[in-house]
Amino acid sequence: MTTATMDEPARDAKAPGPRGSQRRGTTPLQSLRRSWDKHWYAWAMVAPVVIVIAVLVLYPLCYGLYLSFTNANERNVAQNIGPIHIGATYDFVGLHNYWQILSGRDGDFYPRLEWTVIWTVSCVALTYAIGLAMAMLLNRPVRFRLFYRLALILPWAVPAFIGVFAWRLMFNSQYGVFNDIITKVGLPAQDWLGTPFAQKIAVILVNIWCGVPFMMVALLGGLQAIPNELYEAAEMDGATPLQRFFNVTVPGLRPVTNTVILLSTVWTFNMFPIIYLLLGNNTTGDTDILVTHAYEMAFSGGAADYAGSATYGIVILMILVAFSTFYRRQLKTQD
Amino acid sequence: MSTTTERGSAAVPVVPRAARGAARRRVRGRAERSTGASIALHATLLVASAIAVFPVLWILFISLGPSTAWQQPNEVLHHLGLGNYRFVLLHSHFPRWFLNSVIVAAATTVLGVLVSASAGYAVSRMRFPGHRPLMWTFLVTQMFPMAVLIVPLYNLLVQLDLLDTYIGLVLVYCTISVPFCAWMLKGYFDTIPREIDEAGRVDGLTPFGTFWRLVMPLAKPGLAVTAFFSFLTAWGEVAYSNQFMRDPHTTLAVGIRTFAADQRADWGSMTAASVVIAIPAAIVFMLVQKHLVTGLTAGGTKG
Amino acid sequence: MRRGISAVAMAAAIVLGVTACGGGSGSSKSDSGKAKDPASVSGTITYWDTSDAKNEAPTYQALVKDFEAKYPKIKVNYQNVDFGTVEQKFKAAAQSGKGAPDVVRTDVGLIPEYASLHYIAPLDGTSALQDTGDFMSGPMNTTKYDGKTYGVPSVTDTLGLLYNKEIFAKAGISSPPKTWDELIADSATIKQKVPGVAGTYVNPDSYFLFPVLFGEGADLADPAAKKVTVNSPEAVKAVTEAKKIYDTSSLKVDFASAYDNMQTSFKTGKVAMLVQGPWSVGDDLTGSAFQGAKESNLGYAPVPAGSSGKALAPTGGHDLAVYQGSKNLDAAYLFTQFMTSSSSQQQIALKNGTLPTRTSAYTPEVLKNGTIAGFKPIMDTARPRVALPQVGSLFTPLQQQYIKILQGQTSVQAGLDAAAKEFGKLLPGYTVQ
Structure with a gap:
């Protein structure tokens, strides 16, 4: 990271080192100085971001990592209650928390992980498929195109909690509009959010509703960036629409696809507000994803387990880092 | 693929x-x-x-009925009225929450876009030690569920004397929005020809001058997307705001929870408030929508 | 950063054997509470109110004004905080010493938790507690933890059986059910004689399971024996009964919107009776079944009894607690005293229809209020919950298993065993059977 080197050499920034000395043996200080002279401008431009992120994210993150090796909970951490100071009394427990989770002893990790993966994969895949379909429909000369585009992007402009609130009202089995409609048609009323299985389908649906606009907009731009000549050439060669899709559209979209899939996987994996807001408190716990579970540990009244929730956080981070590393490597070999 | 910028948002x-x-x-x-x-x-x-569109219109529809409209939607048309709006706008703290949210969201947008543009530009144009890990770190920061550390974060804000201040909340929101924005903008800047920078240098502009005077104006679509993203992040966030802000600095998303009190949820007010909340988001959306497609893609493609 | 958590401080703590318990609680707080002349107290204090912002808060705000008029040197910063998130918000603020209120309106169930974490101050001997003999014993008990008093009762409540007299008359039922079995039988009669109306609506929130548990003599845990009792034979019997009520007597429960649908169904006459608390009555009276002149259609009864023969329900309500780190304890004590005085309680009762905690506040005028008159006798059935610091954390696992049991995904025994196992993790030193 650049943070460590940024501020210190500022004092002697005006002394440029001789360029030629680069190849000769130099002290670390000299090379640092030279590096500073060359790059201080770039560093200065990234400094605001780096400082904010370092202080408000990286520092707490390291602190979370530290907590994950302890047995800290709300009863043994230090307290500064006004004039009263109570020292911390928790201990280091090494890898105990990780062992608890990864060995499956806590009984929650693997079931939650399984559902988290299903949730992430289905949300990302369906959102991508629908987003791509919509983008392709909009990427043609269509009447009322602007209207369609505005309508389809609308869910993005609505804060998530409002969208979810609307769905919750509509899903209500007794007073919701969906059951009003289908009973008018003569179908039996459904308990949309009744069983854990129905709840899972519902949260995926709502998440897709929230996520499609972003996907669609990104892919629409990707489609527009594919040079028309490629399509023309394919048409000349007599390619069917399906062939054109697989030979021109899919490869042409690859750069956008790679990015949006990576981003939405990371976001969906940790997307807990939608589940929580749609289903409320009366659940069996089967619909909790890993993040929800981590929150529960961090906030359960009177027994908040800071170490346990931090460990979950770190494990989630590891899973996602592993995924994105693997994903990017896979992409590189493809190219 | 860098043709996107020239084409702008023109039709197909x-x-x-x-x-x-x-x-x-x-x-x-x-x-x-x-x-x-x-x-x-x-x-x-x-x-x-x-x-x-339906869920949004449904909320709008319900909000125009009596406060119990959610239970009997059929009744709405017979009892159309603005009672819910009257209560929300005139008899609750809603206007104050609204003001707070506007301040926080606007500041997050401006600050977020500025710092992420500057960082994105540096990473796009300058090869400096750390530029690679920097982008990687940005992505990693999105992977950790920060809210499990809300208590340490609270203590940190106390230490920095930022508790219950607009700037504290704005900085916290920037940590959510800036990584994505910087990533997007870096990609966008990559599509802007380097010749422009060289022209700036010939004219004797500093790198920052080039960035500010020449590149920024060309990056409007990218900036629009990041502005939209930053705005929405700040406008709809609940957990941090709830924890870090106190009356009278409460933001909208937290304030309207009092309408949905556990024991006696007032869905009428809630729907009306939702509609009013959605309006500024819709305005920002209309302002930027024509740039969304180009802005997002360039960033996505090159990111 | 949190100061004490540096490695050095931690090492010191371990070496010196400093423990978090005991030491801090009373030693450094100003002990001037009683001695000081109230008129000389000055400064600003913050009060977190958790009452319903629309319907109840105005009464409390008016009382705050009265307080400021009585003590012109003290200014009160009134803040309404969402009841659902106040615990988390208060705890984060309390442990850091910054951003916490001086006085907080606290659910009675949270007192042991806050007290055991040293967040709230013991009030024995301070000016906050006055005329303690006047307080009803049920609410007063909720303020006790470890032999000290950590709160002053402000309002109280318990669960009762609310019923629709008109529906009962139509079904030919003369009196509300006295036992859970009678409730099931009455529901069957209602279903048969009054088409389109269900007997009850089961609230799947585990708090509403307490009357059934208590009715069989069961509870979540036994602190004296250090035992988890949620899967005891009595508890299994109780939950089996609850499941039977759900299966036979309840309108179909929508788990995601249970509370809203329950209230709406009851107040529009689709459900004949509900296990509910006095807080819900204001809402009930806005519905077509109980509106305006039909207010007397709402009947109040104690919760049905279990096989133990006794009708029992948990004591709820709110206490006022004082933050131990308050910079102005004297003003906080005075404010707490003022807000819980008999005259303040009468005012709250008259305006909000909530039940006072002082016997002297049940004046003839207060008793004219239908809710208060209806619930006053029911308060005799109220009994305290286990006063465990971790009691808040027990609700989530219990609730999850309870819902699984209701939905038939697991048997009563297996579900309660699973809950007991989770309880064991949350209650160190407790044995699980």
């Missing part, structure tokens, strides 16, 4: 007539379709649009 490029004619004789081209296909296309788009 029109295929030259000659090419279309040539294509028609062989297989069906992209730009034409039968009436049946047209109907299918419009039908699909209409259904999709209806699904996208």
